[in-house]
Amino acid sequence: MNSIHLLPLGDVDRGIVESLQQPLSRVFRMPVLLKEANLPLDAFFDEARGQYNSTAMIQFLRNEQSALARLHPGREGSHERILMVFGSDLYIPVLTYVFGEAELGGRVAIVSYYRLRNELYGLPLQRPLLLKRICKEALHELGHTYGLTHCLLQDCVMHASTYVEDIDLKGDTFCPDCIAAVQNPRA
Amino acid sequence: MNKQDIGILVVDDELIVRESLTKWFREDGFRVDAAENGAAALRKLQGNSWNIMLVDIKMPGMDGIELLQRIREITKEITVIIITAFASVDSAVKALKEGAYDYITKPIDPDYLDHLIEKALKEQQLVRENRQLRDTVSELSTAGEIIGDSPEIRNVMELIHTVAPTDTTVMIRGESGTGKELVARAIHNGSPRRYFPIVTVNCGGMTETLLESELFGHERGAFTGAQQRRKGKVELADGGTLFLDEIGNIDMKTQMDLLRVIETKQFTRVGGTDIIRSDFRVICATNKDLEQAVKDGIFREDLFYRLNVFTVCLPPLRKRPGDIAQLAHYFLEKYTRAMTKTVKSFTPEAMHALKGYDWPGNVRELENAVERAVVVCKGPSIEKDDLPVQTVAAPRPDGRKLEDIEHRYIAEVLDETGWNITRSASILDIDRVTLYHKIEKFGLKRKQ
Numbered sequence A: 001m002n003s004i005h006l007l008p009l010g011d012v013d014r015g016i017v018e019s020l021q022q023p024l025s026r027v028f029r030m031p032v033l034l035k036e037a038n039l040p041l042d043a044f045f046d047e048a049r050g051q052y053n054s055t056a057m058i059q060f061l062r063n064e065q066s067a068l069a070r071l072h073p074g075r076e077g078s079h080e081r082i083l084m085v086f087g088s089d090l091y092i093p094v095l096t097y098v099f100g101e102a103e104l105g106g107r108v109a110i111v112s113y114y115r116l117r118n119e120l121y122g123l124p125l126q127r128p129l130l131l132k133r134i135c136k137e138a139l140h141e142l143g144h145t146y147g148l149t150h151c152l153l154q155d156c157v158m159h160a161s162t163y164v165e166d167i168d169l170k171g172d173t174f175c176p177d178c179i180a181a182v183q184n185p186r187a
Numbered sequence B: 001m002n003k004q005d006i007g008i009l010v011v012d013d014e015l016i017v018r019e020s021l022t023k024w025f026r027e028d029g030f031r032v033d034a035a036e037n038g039a040a041a042l043r044k045l046q047g048n049s050w051n052i053m054l055v056d057i058k059m060p061g062m063d064g065i066e067l068l069q070r071i072r073e074i075t076k077e078i079t080v081i082i083i084t085a086f087a088s089v090d091s092a093v094k095a096l097k098e099g100a101y102d103y104i105t106k107p108i109d110p111d112y113l114d115h116l117i118e119k120a121l122k123e124q125q126l127v128r129e130n131r132q133l134r135d136t137v138s139e140l141s142t143a144g145e146i147i148g149d150s151p152e153i154r155n156v157m158e159l160i161h162t163v164a165p166t167d168t169t170v171m172i173r174g175e176s177g178t179g180k181e182l183v184a185r186a187i188h189n190g191s192p193r194r195y196f197p198i199v200t201v202n203c204g205g206m207t208e209t210l211l212e213s214e215l216f217g218h219e220r221g222a223f224t225g226a227q228q229r230r231k232g233k234v235e236l237a238d239g240g241t242l243f244l245d246e247i248g249n250i251d252m253k254t255q256m257d258l259l260r261v262i263e264t265k266q267f268t269r270v271g272g273t274d275i276i277r278s279d280f281r282v283i284c285a286t287n288k289d290l291e292q293a294v295k296d297g298i299f300r301e302d303l304f305y306r307l308n309v310f311t312v313c314l315p316p317l318r319k320r321p322g323d324i325a326q327l328a329h330y331f332l333e334k335y336t337r338a339m340t341k342t343v344k345s346f347t348p349e350a351m352h353a354l355k356g357y358d359w360p361g362n363v364r365e366l367e368n369a370v371e372r373a374v375v376v377c378k379g380p381s382i383e384k385d386d387l388p389v390q391t392v393a394a395p396r397p398d399g400r401k402l403e404d405i406e407h408r409y410i411a412e413v414l415d416e417t418g419w420n421i422t423r424s425a426s427i428l429d430i431d432r433v434t435l436y437h438k439i440e441k442f443g444l445k446r447k448q
């Protein structure tokens, strides 16, 4: 059966991870389960940048998944999607930062709420706003795993956002075209 | 534009850079590919269309600058953005000099990258639109070039040549059919505004409300029937030229609005409150006696002086009969080509008739006459009978027979006196009855 596995990483705020369960399960219409991760986090840390390499983390999990699939062919749940949730800053090598990353049309994605916190911008802490933002980013990155590219509609959660205000501006749902691609994959 | 139709090529020797940028743009929905060196990049130019190339400046073998030069030899169409490992002003400046669009330093700020790409694509589209526009415009101007070799038309061309490169307001005056719009286009095409549109507003035959919304646009619901917000011609002419044809026909209220927008280059849409700016040059045209209209109080004097800065007067065709043959041959070629017919020339009788006619409808009437003749013509040349009836009915005499001279002289005197029969008869030293007979005999008609 299809499902989404949420992997809390490192000292991530568990409450934030749990807050994602309900909305994700409602949108993707499948169970969202909390799992434990076994990632050698230090291996992905860049001392000079003080950031974690999200591309390498996704790569690591993908390799692990295919190894598992080879060991247990036909294992139940082998179609699950994996979303890593992190509280530290992420980068992909050529860019200064990312909010998250996903395999386009694949199964593994990652989001971090590090840059979604108001405190980072000298604003008062606002937990409901933070939860809203991380939820949008989780939906967005999982959307990429369904092969969705950025949507031009401002209201759609697949609208590109490279700045935290962009996230607040866009909607928290998929537009009709994008949701169709999610609910009838490969249609 | 569909993002899938936009191609981005990443050129970098580092695999990780190629991979991450490719992925980044792919998530945006672009068509993306990567090349690991200059040679591979040049190979990918063949058979593919790329809108944007991101090129690493430091690569083994052919470096980014050299690749940029090679690309520029092949095409100017592709926007090249240079990637540098750290801000090296020297090489970045060199890249810009070689025609790079911009340069970015690694690691790249994602927000900056997205906006840079968006900006580059927008500018690319603008350049393309302008090029299309320019092609249409030059097509138009060659299709209807101002033809003639008479001193009158040479004077017109000299005026156009003088005023075109300036930003001066121009008033074109002339009877209808003399080609006022052609002159407006020629002025626009000779100006620095030529890459922006020339927008024509025909002020004749429009109600006050309609003309206002045509000029200034309207907001949704501004009046009955305004279901969508619409941009007005003043707004569309931004950067270019606003050509107001039949300016003598606008009502007093619109005259005032027009004066204001010409003076301030600011306006609001009908039913709107936002102040919109537009930078345009004004060319207007009229066949009316505006000085008289000002005296009669139906044309604002201040607007008249605003518009009447530089005047180009187009002579009626009858004042430059020497150009008739050249114009006729020009239109003959134009319409035989359009209709793929093989009419080569005019018979001497037909040309004689064309030269003898008064052409109250001017060049436009001549063009229509030739067009019609090409349609009905069956032989290799246009015969007198192929021409419209009125053209051949009352030929203007240009022979040296005594009768011709008499005909010409009487017509001249009548024109001079404004068809005052008594005064004409007295000048000619004949009685009025005789004059009436001569008028009938020569088929003279009072010109409008």
Ligand SMILES: [Zn+2]
Pocket (backbone or CB within 6 Å): A140, A144, A150, A160, A161, B027
């Ligand atoms: Zn995205």
Ligand SMILES: [Zn+2]
Pocket (backbone or CB within 6 Å): A151, A152, A153, A156, A157, A158, A159, A174, A175, A176, A177, A178
């Ligand atoms: Zn969408």
